[in-house]
Amino acid sequence: MVDIWSGITQAFWLVLTLDAELFEIAGRSLYVTLTALAIACLISLPLAALIAVKRFRARRLVIAVLNALMGLPPVVVGLIVYVILSRSGPLGVLGVLFTPAAMIIAQVIIIVPLITSIAHQSIRDLWQEYHDLLISLNVTQSQKIRTLLWDSRRALLTAALAGFGRGIGEVGAIMIVGGNIDHATRVLTTAIALETGKGEFALALALGFVLIGLAVAVNLAIHWLGQTEREGRW
Amino acid sequence: MELFPMKACAIESRRRGQQLVGPIDLTLEGQGATVVIGPNGAGKTTFLQLLHGTARLSAGRIDWACSTEEARHHQAFVFQRPVMLRRTVLENLSYPLRLRGVSKAKAEERARDWASRVGLAQLVTRAATVLSGGEQQKLALARALICDPKLLFLDEPCAALDGRAMREIETILQEAKAAGTRLILSTHDLGQARRLADDVLFLLGGRLHEAAPAEAFFNGPETPQARAFLRGDIVE
Ligand SMILES: Nc1ncnc2c1ncn2[C@@H]1O[C@H](COP(=O)(O)OP(=O)(O)O)[C@@H](O)[C@H]1O
Ligand SMILES: [Mg+2]
Numbered sequence: 335m336v337d338i339w340s341g342i343t344q345a346f347w348l349v350l351t352l353d354a355e356l357f358e359i360a361g362r363s364l365y366v367t368l369t370a371l372a373i374a375c376l377i378s379l380p381l382a383a384l385i386a387v388k389r390f391r392a393r394r395l396v397i398a399v400l401n402a403l404m405g406l407p408p409v410v411v412g413l414i415v416y417v418i419l420s421r422s423g424p425l426g427v428l429g430v431l432f433t434p435a436a437m438i439i440a441q442v443i444i445i446v447p448l449i450t451s452i453a454h455q456s457i458r459d460l461w462q463e464y465h466d467l468l469i470s471l472n473v474t475q476s477q478k479i480r481t482l483l484w485d486s487r488r489a490l491l492t493a494a495l496a497g498f499g500r501g502i503g504e505v506g507a508i509m510i511v512g513g514n515i516d517h518a519t520r521v522l523t524t525a526i527a528l529e530t531g532k533g534e535f536a537l538a539l540a541l542g543f544v545l546i547g548l549a550v551a552v553n554l555a556i557h558w559l560g561q562t563e564r565e566g567r568w
Numbered sequence: 569m570e571l572f573p574m575k576a577c578a579i580e581s582r583r584r585g586q587q588l589v590g591p592i593d594l595t596l597e598g599q600g601a602t603v604v605i606g607p608n609g610a611g612k613t614t615f616l617q618l619l620h621g622t623a624r625l626s627a628g629r630i631d632w633a634c635s636t637e638e639a640r641h642h643q644a645f646v647f648q649r650p651v652m653l654r655r656t657v658l659e660n661l662s663y664p665l666r667l668r669g670v671s672k673a674k675a676e677e678r679a680r681d682w683a684s685r686v687g688l689a690q691l692v693t694r695a696a697t698v699l700s701g702g703e704q705q706k707l708a709l710a711r712a713l714i715c716d717p718k719l720l721f722l723d724e725p726c727a728a729l730d731g732r733a734m735r736e737i738e739t740i741l742q743e744a745k746a747a748g749t750r751l752i753l754s755t756h757d758l759g760q761a762r763r764l765a766d767d768v769l770f771l772l773g774g775r776l777h778e779a780a781p782a783e784a785f786f787n788g789p790e791t792p793q794a795r796a797f798l799r800g801d802i803v804e
Contacts, residue, residue: 460654467651469622471664472640485654 341539348540349547360544363521364552366434366508367501370441375494378446382453383479386461397454403447408440412507415440419511432519436511444507445497452496456489457482491560495553502549522548570633571642571718572598572750574619579628581614581774589614589774591628598718600766601741601751603782605758607803611774612754613648616721619752620645639719644712646722650704652696657688660696660707664715682710686740702733709740713749720744722753726760738763758798762786770794772803 348356385393417423419431419439430436460482468478483490505523512519514528522545529538573595580590589611596602604612617623619630621640632639644664653660661679666672683689686706691699696707705725712720722741726734741764745751755761761768765782770789777791789795796803 464651464653466622466645466647467653470620470645470647471667473667477667481653 337535337539340536342543344536345540345543349544356541356544358517359520359522359525359541360548362434362519363502363523363545364548366437366521367441367498370438370445370501371494371498373438374442374446374449374497377442378449378493378497379453379483379490380479382450383457383483385450386454386457387478387482388475400447400450400454403443404451406444406447407506408444408504409506409510411443412440412510415443415507415511431511432513432515434512434519437508437519437521440507440511441501441504444504445501448500449493449497452493453486453490456486456493460486488560491556495556498552498556499549502545502552569638569642570598571639572596572633574633574639575631576619577629577631579618579630580626581611581618581623582626587774589618590626592776594769594776594779596750596752598750601745601753601764602767602769603761603765604752604754604769604771605756605761605797606754606771607756607797610771612756612771613723614774615771616645616723616752616754620721642718644715644717644720646705646708646712646720646725648724648727650708652699652704652707654695654697656692657683657694657696657699657707658692661711661714664711668715678714682714686710687736702729702736705729705733705737706740709737713740713744717749719750719752722751724754724756726755726757734760758800770797772797 381396385396415436416431418425419428419436420426421431430439464482464485468481473481503523505527508519508521509524509527512521512524514520514524520528522541526538526541526545529535529541576592576594576596578591578593580592581588592615604615606612614623618625620643621630621636622645630636653663655663658676658679661682662670662672662675665675665678670678680689680692683692686709688703688707688710691703696704699707709722709725725741726737729737738760741751741753745764751764753764762782765785768778768780768782768785769776770778770785770791770793772793778785778789778794780790785794786798789798793803
């Protein structure tokens with residue numbers, strides 16, 4: 335109990351004094367996850383729409399792979415990315431291991447299946463609803479996809495939020511590929527793991543509260559973005 | 569451009585080896601309203617979709633006076649259960665125009681015009697999905713008419729509507745007909761068939777049992793099945 339209380343006060347204090355190190359770490363957390371989220375959405379949303387409306391041969395395979403990837407433990411993703419990016423690995427020449435870039439890559443791999451899967455479900459439902467009308471109106475493939483993406487935008491926002499939640503709280507993969515290097519790859523989750531290991535529970539808790547605050551703030555911000563739509567129903 | 573006469577030659581729809589509709593031969597001229605009647609499961613929906621081109625022909629062919637693509641461009645279809653885009657009434661109306669590259673301002677202007685023609689002027693900013701059944705069907709009808717189709721299909725447009733909504737829909741249909749739109753609608757409501765039909769197609773078990781001018785059909789149907797259907801007996 336004492337730890338929790340002092341964690342709260344310390345978190346409050348760190349934020350209030352604009353603690354430089356805290357802001358650096360929290361900023362990096364946001365940078366890594368938001369970048370990964372943006373890249374993941376660029377991949378996931380068109381992919382989800384495609385597998386929802388198009389009947390191609392590899393469709394079932396793509397869905398099976400996505401589902402399998404969704405169940406993959408982040409640590410394992412981290413390990414695989416590590417092997418690929420390590421000096422002797424196939425992409426070792428890039429030299430991005432132990433940089434935020436490697437962490438972004440790992441997070442993209444972790445959240446793409448999640449976002450694609452959620453987005454796919456809602457786009458597929460909408461496609462069933464719209465099918466007859468859109469076929470009758472003789473829409474082109476791209477008109478169809480744009481209509482479905484636009485009209486399911488609220489569900490897609492939810493999918494993106496789920497992806498953000500998974501990314502910002504993820505620790506295993508980015509610990510491995512980032513290395514938790516001070517002033518380089520340390521983010522909130524890896525810092526929490528480190529401080530807990532050192533027995534600095536109050537500081538770890540403080541960082542934890544900042545992490546929660548951040549996640550809630552981003553959720554609210556994105557939610558508010560959606561709310562500014564005139565009719566907030568969809 | 570002219571769509572008619574349309575010639576359907578031995579058209580059929582089969583699903584998993586089962587004969588749903590056909591073979592049917594039919595020639596349609598470019599005037600008036602054709603009403604497709606028949607009991608549930610007779611194949612009315614499938615038949616309309618075959619003509620419209622949204623159901624696959626298992627056999628046979630359909631020839632329009634112009635190319636199939638051009639013919640399709642001048643058709644619209646209103647479904648038994650209206651499909652509402654998750655958008656406002658105005659956006660639902662302007663959607664087909666926007667697909668055809670009409671500017672947003674122009675599309676909205678015409679959408680407003682059509683909204684007031686079908687009595688939805690007060691509801692243009694409302695979400696289409698929260699409208700009543702009758703309002704939704706009127707919206708679907710206006711959305712189908714907004715591109716000035718030469719041929720409009722309607723699949724039991726009033727199946728789930730009460731008397732007043734049905735009358736409003738029929739008024740709009742009469743106006744469209746007077747303006748030169750060719751109508752093909754299915755119904756199992758004989759009253760509606762009598763009010764709207766110039767020609768009648770009587771469908772039963774996927775087969776075209778009778779095709780006749782409305783007056784001739786209602787006064788003296790030729791087949792015993794049609795006579796039974798007009799009497800209100802259960803025909804299968
Ligand atoms: N997609 C489908 N697959 C298999 N059978 C179908 C399909 N659609 C319709 N049918 C069958 O075809 C017959 C005609 O259906 P339908 O055209 O909907 O008739 P109606 O509109 O006159 O009620 C029915 O027996 C129905 O069960
Ligand atoms: Mg039907």
